Amino acid sequence: MTDPRVTLAxxxxxxxxxxxSGCAAAGKELAGFFDLTEIGGVVxxxxxxxxxxxxxxxxxxxxxxxMLNSIGLQGPGIESFLANDLPWLAERGVxxxxxxxxxxxxxxxxxxxxxxxxxxxxxxxxxxxxPNVESRGQVFACDVMSASSVIHQVRRNTSSTVxxxxxxxxDVTSIAEIALSCHNAGADGFSMINTTLGMAIDTDTLRPxxxxxxxxxxxxxxxxxxxxxxxxxxxxxPDVPIxxxxxxxxxxDALQFxxxxxxxxxxxxxxxxxxxxxxxxxxxxLGLLDERGxxxxxxxxxxxxxxxxx
Amino acid sequence: xxxADAEILSVRRDGAYYHMSFAAPGIADGFRPGHFVAxxxxxxxxxxxxxxxRSASTKAGGALQIIVSPKGPGTQWLVRRRAGDIINVIAPxxxxxxxxxxxVPCVLVGGGYGVAPLFELAxxxxxxxxxxxxxxxxxxxxxxxxxxxxxxxxxxxxxTTDDGSAGEQGRVTDPLRRILAEGRHPAVYACGPxxxxxxxxxxxxxxxxxxxxxxxxxxxCGVGVCMTCVLPVIGDDGVTRMVRSCTEGPVFFGDRVRWxxxxxxxxxxxxxxxxxxx
Ligand SMILES: Cc1cc2nc3c(=O)[nH]c(=O)nc-3n(C[C@H](O)[C@H](O)[C@H](O)COP(=O)(O)OP(=O)(O)OC[C@H]3O[C@@H](n4cnc5c(N)ncnc54)[C@H](O)[C@@H]3O)c2cc1C
Ligand SMILES: Cc1cc2nc3c(=O)[nH]c(=O)nc-3n(C[C@H](O)[C@H](O)[C@H](O)COP(=O)(O)O)c2cc1C
Ligand code: FES
Numbered sequence: 001m002t003d004p005r006v007t008l009a010x011x012x013x014x015x016x017x018x019x020x021s022g023c024a025a026a027g028k029e030l031a032g033f034f035d036l037t038e039i040g041g042v043v044x045x046x047x048x049x050x051x052x053x054x055x056x057x058x059x060x061x062x063x064x065x066x067m068l069n070s071i072g073l074q075g076p077g078i079e080s081f082l083a084n085d086l087p088w089l090a091e092r093g094v095x096x097x098x099x100x101x102x103x104x105x106x107x108x109x110x111x112x113x114x115x116x117x118x119x120x121x122x123x124x125x126x127x128x129x130x131p132n133v134e135s136r137g138q139v140f141a142c143d144v145m146s147a148s149s150v151i152h153q154v155r156r157n158t159s160s161t162v163x164x165x166x167x168x169x170x171d172v173t174s175i176a177e178i179a180l181s182c183h184n185a186g187a188d189g190f191s192m193i194n195t196t197l198g199m200a201i202d203t204d205t206l207r208p209x210x211x212x213x214x215x216x217x218x219x220x221x222x223x224x225x226x227x228x229x230x231x232x233x234x235x236x237x238p239d240v241p242i243x244x245x246x247x248x249x250x251x252x253d254a255l256q257f258x259x260x261x262x263x264x265x266x267x268x269x270x271x272x273x274x275x276x277x278x279x280x281x282x283x284x285x286l287g288l289l290d291e292r293g294x295x296x297x298x299x300x301x302x303x304x305x306x307x308x309x310x
Numbered sequence: 311x312x313x314a315d316a317e318i319l320s321v322r323r324d325g326a327y328y329h330m331s332f333a334a335p336g337i338a339d340g341f342r343p344g345h346f347v348a349x350x351x352x353x354x355x356x357x358x359x360x361x362x363x364r365s366a367s368t369k370a371g372g373a374l375q376i377i378v379s380p381k382g383p384g385t386q387w388l389v390r391r392r393a394g395d396i397i398n399v400i401a402p403x404x405x406x407x408x409x410x411x412x413x414v415p416c417v418l419v420g421g422g423y424g425v426a427p428l429f430e431l432a433x434x435x436x437x438x439x440x441x442x443x444x445x446x447x448x449x450x451x452x453x454x455x456x457x458x459x460x461x462x463x464x465x466x467x468x469x470t471t472d473d474g475s476a477g478e479q480g481r482v483t484d485p486l487r488r489i490l491a492e493g494r495h496p497a498v499y500a501c502g503p504x505x506x507x508x509x510x511x512x513x514x515x516x517x518x519x520x521x522x523x524x525x526x527x528x529x530x531c532g533v534g535v536c537m538t539c540v541l542p543v544i545g546d547d548g549v550t551r552m553v554r555s556c557t558e559g560p561v562f563f564g565d566r567v568r569w570x571x572x573x574x575x576x577x578x579x580x581x582x583x584x585x586x587x588x
Contacts, residue, residue: 022536022537023531023535023536024535025534025535025537029533029534029535029557030533030535032311033313033533045537050581051580051581052581053551053552053575053579053580053581053582053583054537054540054552054575054581055575056573056574056575057527057528057538057539057540057541057572057573058528058573059528059537059538059540060357060528060530060536060538062355062356062357064354065354065356066356067356067357067530069530069536069538071536071537071538074537074540074552074581075581077581211573219356220356269356270356271531271535272356272357272358272530272531272532272535272536273350273356273357273358274313274350274398275313275400275531275533275535276313
């Protein structure tokens, strides 16, 4: 049997599949469907400094093989997260990867400083797909300078034993360039991809459907884009771990990401279809790796770059 | 809450709607009126569709009944299923209607397929000694559902249609107003379109009756993980929050929902852009 354990930037996780930020809340709701300790861990909804109401409804449109969302990072804020959600995960032995988001570089730094005192944080995912209010709303992840200054500040303020993963947006001209600068700024790994910006119009009213006008596209529709992005980043940074995601529905989908260079995967939108999808995908992936003779997940990471199965 | 492959037992057309029944081992026991079921549809559509559970029988391993209005591709796919087909279901979901502790007279208001959860509610209320009057309303006669069954489970039924093709012409709030004016009914239960729920809440408040409303918000996950299905609701502390209708609802007290603000984030909502100081 393939060893399910994976090591991401020095931290060991029980399995290669994780939830995806924003698709599992803080884990609790999925516990009724499967044992959260069996998967790699729970990546939480992106946490901000203060409570946040999010955007007006409608927040969702179903699209071919996917969906658009404009949730707007609704959440309770870091204080409530630390009082209620993180302890819940820790008490049950669930590995917590905490996603953080901010509107200024300083807000990310503040969040990192607060999390520094929390021993139950296994890793931090830095969601940089947010508008930078100090730069006319330009998304951090789409600008080399803002992306790397956020990562630099989070790295500076985080304990060296806690890896930080930069969550990359596919809406850039060169993903490799952003990845290289984030890596230079101290990112220990990458989570990719975030949703890609889309839009839908109601043909009766001829107005945008989403309350937020535009929204993030996710689900199987974006899978080939995600695999390509993982491939390109692994190509330039083969030793940097990647948490791959984007439309993963099955173990075969996940295997594509591993072969393209991901060390582990997150299952997002498909959790809405099947709440136990993260565990199912993990089991299917391990089965496929086993069939192909891999003793561990890490043996298969990036194998497509090395000529595939020989 | 259980996720299971369920065998369809029957699909039967009824006016503009379809009655659907499927085997649901283990689910029926936990069912209370107001709960809903989330059903996976064809492979081309990722998201589940939500339906009020109309009734649940524990006989023969358990079965659930729902009423489906074929609206878009997912519901149209569903009503084309046949007995013996398998669908994946998650149920029971959400917070059910709360029953009164005293045997008081109650008014139940259903609009269109919104009457679905009211039959079993009526049964349970009557089992507690509550008087039950049901108001069934719809746009027209074809979309009027369950009048015969409503008669079977209540003391009196009032029917309204917008176009007068059945019952009295008008809105469900017309008979509701007359009933509440008697001053005997402290509790109102409603399920139907949002505009109807708002009107029912307002009329109930006018007469000092407590309204519980099962809302229908667009849902992506149905289990509380995505934050799609929110609406502005006033909490016990007086603070408005964007609340998930799949886990904290679908049943809410009518006077807590900010009906006129649904589809917006009111400025005084916790964490709204206006309320943040940065
Ligand atoms: C708690 C609850 C109870 C419901 N009870 C019933 C019932 O008893 N009978 C019935 O016929 N319908 C009911 N609905 C509405 C039903 O879920 C939608 O009509 C259905 O999801 C539409 O799917 P579609 O494929 O036909 O349409 P599409 O427009 O293609 O749906 C696309 C997506 O939007 C969501 N969506 C669209 N319209 C609605 C809506 N009105 N409410 C919720 N989600 C929506 C769908 O779930 C799907 O994810 C209920 C909805 C909720 C939230
Ligand atoms: C409803 C929804 C909410 C999301 N919220 C977040 C979030 O808060 N932070 C984040 O980094 N990514 C968020 N994402 C993006 C996912 O984590 C993931 O990167 C993306 O959806 C692609 O994976 P998928 O196709 O498996 O969903 C969200 C996605 C969805 C569908
Ligand atoms: S539908 Fe996902 S949180 Fe309610």
